[in-house]
Amino acid sequence: MAYLVLLALAALDSAGYSIIAPVVPEINEATGAGPAVIGALVACFAVGQIAGYPLAGRGLQWRHSRFVLAGSLALIVVGDLGFILGEGLAVYFPARLVQGIGAGGLWMGLSFAVMERYPGWEFQRLTGITAAYGVGAIAGPAMGGSGGIRAPFLIHLALVVALALALTRIGPPRKKIGFHSDRSALRTGAFWLACAGILLVALALGTFDGPLPLHFADRLAQAEIAALYVVAALIGAVCATLAGYLPPRPSLAAATVLLPAGVALAGLTSTVGLWVLAAVIVGVGLGFGEAGSLGVLLETVGVERIILAMVVWSQLWALGYLAGPAAGGGVAEALGFAAIGLVPVTAAFGVVAAFAVASREPARSGASRGAPPPEPASGNGP
Numbered sequence: 192m193a194y195l196v197l198l199a200l201a202a203l204d205s206a207g208y209s210i211i212a213p214v215v216p217e218i219n220e221a222t223g224a225g226p227a228v229i230g231a232l233v234a235c236f237a238v239g240q241i242a243g244y245p246l247a248g249r250g251l252q253w254r255h256s257r258f259v260l261a262g263s264l265a266l267i268v269v270g271d272l273g274f275i276l277g278e279g280l281a282v283y284f285p286a287r288l289v290q291g292i293g294a295g296g297l298w299m300g301l302s303f304a305v306m307e308r309y310p311g312w313e314f315q316r317l318t319g320i321t322a323a324y325g326v327g328a329i330a331g332p333a334m335g336g337s338g339g340i341r342a343p344f345l346i347h348l349a350l351v352v353a354l355a356l357a358l359t360r361i362g363p364p365r366k367k368i369g370f371h372s373d374r375s376a377l378r379t380g381a382f383w384l385a386c387a388g389i390l391l392v393a394l395a396l397g398t399f400d401g402p403l404p405l406h407f408a409d410r411l412a413q414a415e416i417a418a419l420y421v422v423a424a425l426i427g428a429v430c431a432t433l434a435g436y437l438p439p440r441p442s443l444a445a446a447t448v449l450l451p452a453g454v455a456l457a458g459l460t461s462t463v464g465l466w467v468l469a470a471v472i473v474g475v476g477l478g479f480g481e482a483g484s485l486g487v488l489l490e491t492v493g494v495e496r497i498i499l500a501m502v503v504w505s506q507l508w509a510l511g512y513l514a515g516p517a518a519g520g521g522v523a524e525a526l527g528f529a530a531i532g533l534v535p536v537t538a539a540f541g542v543v544a545a546f547a548v549a550s551r552e553p554a555r556s557g558a559s560r561g562a563p564p565p566e567p568a569s570g571n572g573p
Contacts (some may be wrong), residue, residue: 196360204327205323206334208331214335215401217340230402239288239290239291240508245502251300256364260358266296271351272348273287274340274341274344318435376499382500383549391539396477407457426478427475431482432478433478439483439487518534
């Protein structure tokens with residue numbers, strides 16, 4: 192029961208940030224906002240996440256993961272109500288910010304809930320959480336395509352309330368695990384490879400979610416844009432699952448090529464068929480990139496000393512998702528959508544440089560390589 196609720200919360204968290212893409216053209220029509228403003232609105236979510244990660248970390252030190260999860264859901268309720276009851280950018284910006292704070296808390300709460308409850312099965316359970324994020328990335332655009340601005344967030348609010356009630360059925364972990372931080376891990380080349388990888392993923396996703404829907408709106412209706420994003424999310428979820436059985440570095444290397452190519456293709460063309468191909472390429476890149484980056488992080492740091500490393504890694508994801516829409520929107524306004532691929536291309540060079548540094552260090556084997564799961568500790572099994 193507990194793990195099913197955690198999976199559902201992961202899907203809800205993912206839906207919370209992916210719901211915005213099909214709604215963007217509606218906000219554009221209602222407010223007259225251009226690509227740069229729309230990009231900033233999408234990026235506002237990541238600003239909240241950056242604040243939410245350390246706040247959640249303190250909550251985990253004071254109490255336990257369930258406390259953090261409950262507080263995060265309350266913040267998301269407030270954000271949803273802003274879009275449902277309010278109108279205009281003066282309401283949408285703070286509402287999206289509050290949703291981001293809640294999302295940051297949900298990610299941290301979910302990660303440590305898995306580690307608290309399933310010692311010995313941490314990687315296998317976190318892989319399941321990652322797959323659930325892929326499902327949420329499918330559900331988010333589907334909700335976003337329900338029409339208008341209020342309806343998508345009303346659907347989201349109903350799911351938040353339902354899962355908040357389900358969360359009350361989960362008790363605290365049987366035994367509190369003493370997680371800690373190790374600053375020395377942050378000085379390794381492999382850690383910064385993981386960070387460069389997740390930054391590329393976030394920049395590409397932010398660019399794809401933010402200004403590109405305005406480009407797609409030239410030929411596609413809101414529901415059709417939603418379908419395009421569902422395709423990308425479905426492909427991403429499948430590829431993330433497959434990448435869990437592969438060494439993380441080759442997966443990350445593949446994503447370093449695919450993500451810039453997919454985003455660039457989406458901006459360069461105005462043909463619907465090529466947009467579908469671009470969405471598939473982006474989906475594959477996102478799935479392999481996120482799994483590969485997480486795998487490098489786990490094999491480098493390990494579970495017991497991951498608190499600080501997880502916070503920094505997560506904040507870099509948020510910074511990328513913050514910069515992606517804003518940078519993509521600025522490039523689109525200045526140079527046109529044909530040049531929007533410059534954003535992930537720049538990040539890809541950073542990953543290549545990090546690979547060069549990390550290659551000088553000895554490879555480390557670990558859970559991220561998809562080893563068969565050990566027997567779960569008593570009382571913490573499936």
